[in-house]
Amino acid sequence: MATYGRTTRQGLPRVAGGEPWPPVFEIAGGAAAPTEVDEASAPAAVADVSAPVATAATVAQAAVPAAAPTSRAVRRGLPRVPGGEPWPPASAAPLAATAATVEVPVSTATDVPAAAPPVEPLTAVSTATAASAPSAAGGTALRRGLPRTPDGEPWPPAGSAPARPDRVVAAPVLESAPEPVSEPVLEPNPEPVIAPAAAAAPAPAPQRTPMQPPRRPVAVAAASARPAAEPWPKLYGPYSRAEWAGALVIGGFGLLLAATGVVVGVNWLLGLAPMEEFIARYPGEYHLPESAPVGIPAWIGWQHFFNVFLIVLIIRSGLEVRTQKRPTAFWSPRWNSKRKISLSLWFHQSLDILWLVNGVVFVVLLFMTGQWMRLVPTSWEVFPNALSALLQYLSLDWPTENGWVNYNSLQQIAYFVTVFIAAPLAVITGVRMSGLWPKNAKTLNRIYPVEWARAVHFPVMLYFVLFIIVHVGLVFATGALRNLNHMYASQDVVNWTGFWIFVASLVVIAAAWVAARPLVLAPIARLFGKVSGR
Numbered sequence: 001m002a003t004y005g006r007t008t009r010q011g012l013p014r015v016a017g018g019e020p021w022p023p024v025f026e027i028a029g030g031a032a033a034p035t036e037v038d039e040a041s042a043p044a045a046v047a048d049v050s051a052p053v054a055t056a057a058t059v060a061q062a063a064v065p066a067a068a069p070t071s072r073a074v075r076r077g078l079p080r081v082p083g084g085e086p087w088p089p090a091s092a093a094p095l096a097a098t099a100a101t102v103e104v105p106v107s108t109a110t111d112v113p114a115a116a117p118p119v120e121p122l123t124a125v126s127t128a129t130a131a132s133a134p135s136a137a138g139g140t141a142l143r144r145g146l147p148r149t150p151d152g153e154p155w156p157p158a159g160s161a162p163a164r165p166d167r168v169v170a171a172p173v174l175e176s177a178p179e180p181v182s183e184p185v186l187e188p189n190p191e192p193v194i195a196p197a198a199a200a201a202p203a204p205a206p207q208r209t210p211m212q213p214p215r216r217p218v219a220v221a222a223a224s225a226r227p228a229a230e231p232w233p234k235l236y237g238p239y240s241r242a243e244w245a246g247a248l249v250i251g252g253f254g255l256l257l258a259a260t261g262v263v264v265g266v267n268w269l270l271g272l273a274p275m276e277e278f279i280a281r282y283p284g285e286y287h288l289p290e291s292a293p294v295g296i297p298a299w300i301g302w303q304h305f306f307n308v309f310l311i312v313l314i315i316r317s318g319l320e321v322r323t324q325k326r327p328t329a330f331w332s333p334r335w336n337s338k339r340k341i342s343l344s345l346w347f348h349q350s351l352d353i354l355w356l357v358n359g360v361v362f363v364v365l366l367f368m369t370g371q372w373m374r375l376v377p378t379s380w381e382v383f384p385n386a387l388s389a390l391l392q393y394l395s396l397d398w399p400t401e402n403g404w405v406n407y408n409s410l411q412q413i414a415y416f417v418t419v420f421i422a423a424p425l426a427v428i429t430g431v432r433m434s435g436l437w438p439k440n441a442k443t444l445n446r447i448y449p450v451e452w453a454r455a456v457h458f459p460v461m462l463y464f465v466l467f468i469i470v471h472v473g474l475v476f477a478t479g480a481l482r483n484l485n486h487m488y489a490s491q492d493v494v495n496w497t498g499f500w501i502f503v504a505s506l507v508v509i510a511a512a513w514v515a516a517r518p519l520v521l522a523p524i525a526r527l528f529g530k531v532s533g534r
């Protein structure tokens with residue numbers, strides 16, 4: 001058995017301008033450890049893949065083929081406890097060599113005869129030296145890995161490993177090769193190693209025999225190592241987020257430009273004499289009949305609130321019905337468990353009934369109180385006045401609002417269409433699609449096919465959405481506090497009362513919106529029929 005000297009690779013100094021670390025005296029560990037470790041040659045002794053190949057090669061060349069006592073190097077790492085000794089302890093060095101051996105032998109490949117007999121890992125000692133002294137150690141040991149079968153022997157089996165050149169990194173070879181090693185640490189009987197020899201060492205590129213467990217192909221490994229980032233940006237519809245943002249900016253800019261053009265054009269138009277005359281004749285509103293009431297009573301405020309509350313949830317549930325692919329809960333009437341509808345559609349239709357009742361009460365009261373005259377046009381003058389109001393809106397010189405007394409003609413038409421055209425359309429198309437409609441009325445169904453209802457119902461919703469956006473926008477843009485007082489506090493003054501009542505109504509609507517989920521809806525639906533899962 002060879003004797004081992006211990007060396008440690010010296011690294012960077014611990015302080016700026018200091019000595020390489022660890023200091024030389026700390027290195028002396030094993031029996032024959034040569035204390036005067038040459039810094040340049042130190043890496044050669046390191047049993048480590050990262051050891052510069054050329055250095056290892058050099059050492060190998062320097063080694064005598066005889067069974068010379070070999071120095072054995074183990075890199076000692078950081079202490080295991082603060083202030084402790086470098087790890088592993090000096091005494092443990094030979095054992096640690098086992099594993100270390102595997103990693104080294106770049107030089108081995110260069111110098112060792114291919115048929116070098118395998119070495120038992122535990123006896124496989126000094127790497128470079130052992131490799132180049134086949135008679136002593138007989139070859140390079142392989143690190144044995146996990147067994148191939150449960151409870152099996154470590155792989156590869158002991159003794160099966162031929163001399164194995166290890167990983168070779170070409171670049172470091174050439175880099176470190178030219179350094180002549182004047183005093184190989186591990187060489188007890190040193191032949192002076194001179195630069196050319198060292199330089200020549202790396203020339204025949206060491207062949208690598210893949211003895212380690214098969215590695216994944218580089219591409220696969222690289223692919224799995226790649227960050228999960230998607231190579232392409234996520235698409236929202238036809239465009240990515242950035243493209244949408246770009247389109248929005250460009251589209252918005254275009255719209256702004258077009259709007260500016262319209263405002264300038266309409267102002268120019270209204271400056272023309274005939275148009276001035278037209279506006280004077282049709283100021284945007286016409287006089288209501290003498291009998292028309294003044295002001296907005298509280299009941300209209302309440303009806304308006306219920307309407308807003310219900311229609312928000314109706315639109316929400318309608319869109320749910322439209323987009324739902326696999327409803328999670330169903331409702332069926334108690335008297336007919338075969339007729340199943342989704343819980344969303346049940347909610348939609350239940351709200352519809354309430355909305356319809358509210359609407360009917362509203363219309364009846366409108367006609368009982370004469371309030372209808374504010375919503376139903378009573379003169380053909382409504383049309384030129386509506387055009388006049390539109391032009392005034394477009395010129396940004398808006399018609400003076402006095403909703404307390406009279407709506408402008410455009411407003412009147414919009415309210416009329418909403419209450420007397422859009423709402424009934426939603427009802428008759430909705431009922432056509434619902435279970436209320438008689439399925440077997442053949443003639444009726446031929447005259448009014450369900451496809452028509454389906455084709456109209458959704459655009460009606462779009463109309464409502466558009467109306468609400470423009471309506472609320474104008475309520476806020478044409479004297480918010482006064483308008484909100486009209487509708488939410490039944491008074492024609494400018495203060496915050498109506499505004500705060502409006503905010504409270506929004507809180508109620510938001511709470512209902514949040515609550516409108518199967519967990520809350522199912523128990524309510526159960527009161528009126530049977531609720532089942534998918």
Ligand code: HEM
Pocket residue numbers: 296300304307308311371374375401402403404415418419464468471472475483484486487488502
């Ligand atoms: C948060 C939403 C809403 C607000 C803040 C709001 C506000 C108002 C206000 C302030 C008025 C009176 C206008 C004035 O005095 O000049 C009004 C009238 C009206 N709004 Fe709304 N509204 C909203 C939503 C809706 C919705 C969703 C509808 C119908 C789908 C609607 C239909 C009407 C109708 C028909 C009138 C005329 C009522 C009458 O005078 O009899 N509003 N609204």
Ligand code: HEM
Pocket residue numbers: 311314315317318319321322323345348349352353356426427429430431433434435454457458460461464
């Ligand atoms: C009495 C009034 C209403 C009734 C009876 C009613 C009834 C229905 C029914 C039965 C459906 C299911 C259609 C299907 O099976 O595909 C439906 C869908 C829908 N409803 Fe209504 N609805 C009414 C009012 C409204 C209102 C006022 C709105 C919106 C302002 C609305 C918005 C929708 C939407 C967006 C859908 C989905 C349409 C689609 O799938 O294309 N509904 N409604």
